[in-house]
Amino acid sequence: MAGPEVKDQYKVSPFLVFYLVHSVQVGVGVMGFQRISTKYAGNDAWISVLAAGLSLNLIIFLIYKIMMKEKGDLISLHHNLFGKWIGGLLSLIAIVYFIAMGITVLRTYIEVVQVWMFPDLNKWIFGTVFLLLVYYCLSGGFRVVAGISFFGVVIPFYLVLTMIFPLFYGHFRDLLPIFNHSLMELYEGVKGASLSYLGFTTLFMYLPFIKEPEKSHRWAQGGHLLTVFIYTTVMITTIAFFSPEQLQKTIWATLTTWKIAEMPFVQRFEYIGIASWALVILPNLCITIWAAGRGIRRLSRVSQQNATIPILVLILISSSLFARRESIDLLNQYTSKVGFYFVYIYVPFVFVFQYIKSKVGRSG
């Protein structure tokens, strides 16, 4: 199976991969990833976050190695490596994973809004309007998706500045002593931090839409490094700001730190923060749903429009079914677990498999 042929007019420039990678990573995870990481790694959690981030640089490198050899997308890769049926099944799993990511993101965001802004927000109506917005973006094609991710990074970037406020109240001695946790605990922390890094695997789907994809490698690494930098900073600030016991009881630590931001004309900054966060969530949903729709279009003869509409309905219904805090937490845990294995085990496996197959194919 050959890779997809994308017309030049629908392709976007390589540097946009920076925004595509960064915007799909920064989503709901950053609002409360601190609790899960510090649960095991304690005040060394920032090392876990940093380590998880840097190890993923290697994974991105592997993804590019795989894709440069394949010259296609995930669907054609699976097809060529594992044959029509097994490959198709694997592609289907990947599509389901993308959809699950969409569900997680939307449901977690709605939960945040319900808890922090509007306790009686109607999740059906809100979900419908938000998914209509996603559909509107998707109907413009990948160019618009890339544009949304560009603005989704650039416009809310001012929120990084709000991390200054907790610095005034933080106790940076809490970071000491460094390395007082075992490697196992750090590893558990890495696992906990990984949900907030996930999503860049959508690279597999949109690389054919990039002009000169080989040039986009450094941009992908750069986008990821920005995420690593932001997460590590947020983690350090959080450890300094909260006491360990308090942090374990704080589900959305980042949002809680916003509460102390105060300006002459604004207090209770979290309202503005959460509202602006819609602009961060939008590219997240757009990219994952785009990837899922694109996957279905490549697997079958269904058009991407006809594939996207059922996906949106599915996301709306299933995200509204998760009503309780525990079930949302469970959803998050499962998505992050699947993502963790997808990234750390499946990607290296595919790399090795592709390598062996090319060697065997050449000799035979």
Added chain:
Amino acid sequence: MVNKMFRWLKKNRSPEKLKNLPELIRNLQDSGDFLHYESKQQDSSFFIYYFKTLVHETELNDHILPYLVEKPLKTLEDIPERVPIPGVILSSDLKEICEKVMRGFVIIRLNANATECALIPSQVKKARAVTQPEVEFTVVGSKEAFVESLDTNLHLIRKRLPVHELKAYEVTVGKLTNTKVVVLYLDGIANVENVNTVKQRLEDINVDQIVDNSVIMQLITDDKNSPFPQLIDTERPDRATSVLCEGKVVVLSDGSPQALIGPTTLVEFFSAFEDYFVNWIVASSARLIRIFAILFSILVTPVYVATLTYHYELIPKDLLSTLVSSRQRIPLPPILEAIFLELSIELLREAGARLPTKVGQTIGIVGGIVIGTASVEAGLTSNVLLIIVALSALASFTTPVYRMSNTIRLTRFPFLLFAHLWGLLGVTICFCFLIAHLLKLKSLGRPFLEPLYPLRVQDLKDAIIRLPLKFQNKRPIHLQSEDTVRFKTVTEKEKNDFHE
């Protein structure tokens, strides 16, 4: 050339029922202003037919007829040789004859039953004199504006660009009006694809009447369902010239004092032409103020509604007390209060636009002051909101392009509704819709949000800020110009030191 002529001829309404020239002339005689008489001389005679309302009669009597009567006419072929006016043609094609006589040509026949005739051009050219620009008035700079005559407008541009590269491609549009439309571009500078897109879209127009260039704008624009204009119209010949030099395409049409410019970008709608007449620091700050004004104008009332409906915790204590005391007596929720005020401002604007100038001003003052004060005193609106709405209306008028300021004011209403629905979250979601819509827009197939997206750092030199002229030495990337360099900057090496 011949092909071109026939193409537009085919588009015209042809006198299908009429079989020959005598019948056509009989048909034309139904109109009272169609003159016909026989000019008799010693041994020969000929017949003259024309519309006296279309023909310059003095010119006909002084510069055409004397040449025809000085010697007897033998054949029609004599006429082009004798009359010292270019454009005399002989024809027996009914369509062509009909078309020409309606454009102010004089028909000459040698006998009453002849099917061939000579056509002599003698159009009367009546045009308003070139006046000052009224919509895009600038304090400094040229004071000429386009008028309704296509020839005058072309003259205004040609005299500013005396180069042979300036091409004027002519298309006739409109089945009934047969309006002449001209596509202007600099050959070798403007992108061929852009020029062809415009030509193609003009030729695909299939309507009976072209009232104005604005109609053409609506017909050739990329997304016809968008409230955002995707082509700029200008009444300034100097602006049209300067965008031609950038590599854009200009469309002029007969009977319209406006030129269309494409492809454009969103930021261009917020740049006044005066920005190029003043120092770059002044120009840049003016642009920044304008962009701030646009955002302010769209967002401030929705944010007021959002905060006062849902998030009053956002407002610090001291500010909140001011707001509370101003809203204490107001019986309406913020959304109704805001819609009431916004609608009254819209009413004032619409009334002012429809009334004659002098009355319009009075309406503005009376309406603005009296209604505003009265509604505050009556306790219908808070004075804080009154200030906000008035400021945002004022801010929306800073947009240099008139069409865009209409769009900006319209955009406020969906934002208001979303703000009432979900507070600040609603405002963000509406904002996302706006961004997605702008991302989808194209102007002649080029991205509308450029240079912001796709990000082109080089084009930022003349977008949100305007850098000094020496940095403007390259044509914008989004125009894909055939010749990207405008001029070479010669930089003298300066010693990096204080003056002695």
